[in-house]
Amino acid sequence: xxxxxxxxxxxxxxxxxxxxxxxxxxxxxxxxxxxxxxxxxxxxxxxxxxxxxxxxxxxxxxxxxxxxxxxxxxxxxxxxxxxxxxxxxxxxxxxxxxxxxxxxxxxxxxxxxxxxxxxxxxxxxxxxxxxxxxxxxxxxxxxxxxxxxxxxxxxxxxxxxxxxxxxxxxxxxxxxxxxxxxxxxxxxxxxxxxxxxxxxxxxxxxxxxxxxxxxxxxxxxxxxxxxxxxxxxxxxxxxxxxxxxxxxxxxxxxxxxxxxxxxxxxxxxxxxxxxxxxxxxxxxxxxxxxxxxxxxxxxxxxxxxxxxxxxxxxxxxxxxxxxxxxxxxxxxxxxxxxxxxxxxxxxxxxxxxxxxxxxxxxxxxxxxxxxxxxxxxxxxxxxxxxxxxxxxxxxxxxxxxxxxxxxxxxxxxxx
Ligand SMILES: C[S@@+](CC[C@H](N)C(=O)[O-])C[C@H]1O[C@@H](n2cnc3c(N)ncnc32)[C@H](O)[C@@H]1O
Numbered sequence: 001x002x003x004x005x006x007x008x009x010x011x012x013x014x015x016x017x018x019x020x021x022x023x024x025x026x027x028x029x030x031x032x033x034x035x036x037x038x039x040x041x042x043x044x045x046x047x048x049x050x051x052x053x054x055x056x057x058x059x060x061x062x063x064x065x066x067x068x069x070x071x072x073x074x075x076x077x078x079x080x081x082x083x084x085x086x087x088x089x090x091x092x093x094x095x096x097x098x099x100x101x102x103x104x105x106x107x108x109x110x111x112x113x114x115x116x117x118x119x120x121x122x123x124x125x126x127x128x129x130x131x132x133x134x135x136x137x138x139x140x141x142x143x144x145x146x147x148x149x150x151x152x153x154x155x156x157x158x159x160x161x162x163x164x165x166x167x168x169x170x171x172x173x174x175x176x177x178x179x180x181x182x183x184x185x186x187x188x189x190x191x192x193x194x195x196x197x198x199x200x201x202x203x204x205x206x207x208x209x210x211x212x213x214x215x216x217x218x219x220x221x222x223x224x225x226x227x228x229x230x231x232x233x234x235x236x237x238x239x240x241x242x243x244x245x246x247x248x249x250x251x252x253x254x255x256x257x258x259x260x261x262x263x264x265x266x267x268x269x270x271x272x273x274x275x276x277x278x279x280x281x282x283x284x285x286x287x288x289x290x291x292x293x294x295x296x297x298x299x300x301x302x303x304x305x306x307x308x309x310x311x312x313x314x315x316x317x318x319x320x321x322x323x324x325x326x327x328x329x330x331x332x333x334x335x336x337x338x339x340x341x342x343x344x345x346x347x348x349x350x351x352x353x354x355x356x357x358x359x360x361x362x363x364x365x366x367x368x369x370x371x372x373x374x375x376x377x378x379x380x381x382x383x384x385x386x387x388x389x390x391x392x393x394x395x396x397x398x399x400x401x402x403x404x405x406x407x408x409x410x411x412x413x414x415x
Contacts, residue, residue, distance in 0.1 A: 010036075011104060014046040014179055015062035015189070017203070019399035024207045025061040032059070041175055046071065053108045053182070057189060060206040060233070064188045066168060066179030067108065069101050073175075095153055102165070105180045112182075194236065194263040197255045199227040200292045204329070204398050204405070209234035211327045211394070211409050212288040216240035220288045223276035223316065224248075228256035228269065230290050235265045243269045244286075246276060276312045284321040291316070292405075295331035309337055317387055317412060326390060326410040335395070335406035342387050342410075389413050 017025045025045045029035035033055060035047040046068060049056060056065060147158030150167070170177045183189055192202045199205075208230055214220055218241040222231050225245030235243050243265075247253050253271055260269045274280050276291075293305055293312070316326055330338060390410040397404050 010048050010050045011108070012037075012046070012048045012068040013056065013182075014044050014066050014068050014177065015059065016044055016064045016066075017062055018201065019043065020397050020404070021061050021203055021207060021399075023396075024203075024210060025059070027210075028059055028061045044170075044177070046177075053111050057112065057183065059189055060237070061203055061210075062189045063203065064190075065182045067101060067105050067182055069097075069167070069178040069180060071175065071177055098150075098154055101180065105165075105182070108182055192233075195229070195232065196259050196262040197227045199229040200329070201400060202229060202233060204400065204407075205229040205292070206233040206237070207396075207398065208290050208292070208327050208329060208407055209237060211325070211407065212290050213325045214238045214241050214288055218242075218287040219244070219285070220290060221246065221279075221281070221286045221319065222290050222292075223279055223312070224291050224293060225256055225271070226252050226292065228259045228271070230292060231269050232259055232263050232265060234290065235269050236263070241268070244281075245269065245271045246274050246279065247271075248273065248275050276315060277308055279315045279319055281319045283318050286319050286324060287321060288325045288327070289316045289320055290327045292329040293331075293334060295334055295405075305334055306337060309334060310341055313338065313341065313387055313390075317390055320412040322389070322412055322414055324412045326408075326412065328408050329398075329405045330408065332404065332406060335408065338408060339392075339395075342390060342392065388415055 015025060019042070022040045022042070022045055026038055026040050029038050029045065029047050029049070033047075033049045033051045035049045035051075037046070037048045039046040045062075059065070147160070150156050151158055166181050168177075168179045168181060170179075190201070190203050192198075195202065212220060212234065214234055214237075216238075218238070220231070220234060220241060221244045222228075223246045225231060225247050228245050231243040231245050235241070245253075245256055245260075247256065250273065253273055256271055260266055260271065263269075272280070293309075295305060316328075320326060328338070389412050391413050393409040393411055394407075395409075396407040398407060399405075
């Protein structure tokens with residue numbers, strides 16, 4: 001339960017989130033913090049909460065956390081960027097607002113420092129968070145204008161080399177935001193202190209686990225677990241479930257083992273060397289299968305994924321109990337192949353179909369030439385396999401950095 005505090009301590013924040021992660025963050029904010037006035041824009045979620053700063057810093061779907069200073073209209077923004085004096089008077093607002101915001105920031109930093117003994121009351125990070133899409137972080141000129149304005153308003157001295165306080169200004173055609181970071185650039189919320197070796201982005205791994213309907217007593221399998229990121233994210237969130245990671249590669253299993261020990265999850269996360277094409281598990285024995293299939297350069301593998309997808313999918317379906325959940329992360333190409341495989345045996349979604357309306361997230365869009373290639377690649381291996389018991393629930397696009405991935409969710413039904 002979120003801690004209840006006085007009305008005075010309600011704080012307005014915003015978090016940055018990876019592309020496609022915003023709905024997961026909105027859901028997490030409402031569920032864990034009972035956050036109010038939650039408002040989503042591309043790459044960010046604004047919210048109010050009276051939860052302790054430690055609970056806010058425990059969010060798993062977010063990248064960085066900011067104290068919101070000001071939010072203004074897009075019309076104003078486009079005009080504002082051109083006029084230094086308007087920028088100073090309108091965006092900076094009044095002195096009292098700044099003093100109160102800096103007091104709140106200091107209090108929150110103090111609370112973090114007191115318990116973690118790690119966060120200092122000042123930050124030395126430069127204002128250089130990566131921009132997304134058409135959004136633009138304030139540039140050199142705007143930084144100087146803001147610095148001069150603040151110096152006039154509050155008597156502060158702008159020091160871009162070694163600042164005591166970082167102010168983030170986002171200006172674009174859709175919104176403008178002013179905030180003070182509560183987490184450091186090199187130590188974002190997305191950085192997990194309990195992981196030794198990083199694999200899949202932790203926020204995405206957490207999102208996949210959150211789709212898997214894990215309950216107390218559930219048995220969850222990742223048949224291509226790599227260093228175990230998805231299972232560790234799931235195990236940290238679900239204390240009464242148990243997890244099995246399978247991988248074919250000794251090196252990956254070694255790192256997964258170190259991660260599990262480092263995260264102190266040995267009693268609930270177990271590892272096994274096997275192939276996902278022949279899982280050594282009884283049929284209908286697990287409640288959820290979560291899997292990040294290899295694609296892209298980072299995880300080049302001996303297994304030809306397009307060729308082996310039908311048999312891997314068939315194994316996942318076999319080990320799942322009826323009512324169990326399958327959550328897989330795929331490249332856009334593999335995503336299309338999977339949809340094609342499923343549409344052959346049931347009326348699953350076809351390529352280019354829109355995603356679930358309730359998620360509001362775009363589905364995969366793959367060009368017809370890619371579809372044609374996939375047809376050729378996969379034609380040899382899928383004759384005998386059917387996947388009629390897998391019912392499609394959602395397809396969600398998330399950013400993995402340079403490329404996007406598609407998360408597919410299915411429920412196993414009776415036939
Ligand atoms: C994309 S990586 C998984 C990354 C993982 N989610 C993580 O965070 O580390 C895919 C994994 O599949 C494994 N793999 C490839 N072919 C396999 C097979 N036939 N059976 C089991 N694992 C396999 C690779 O060794 C690799 O660790």
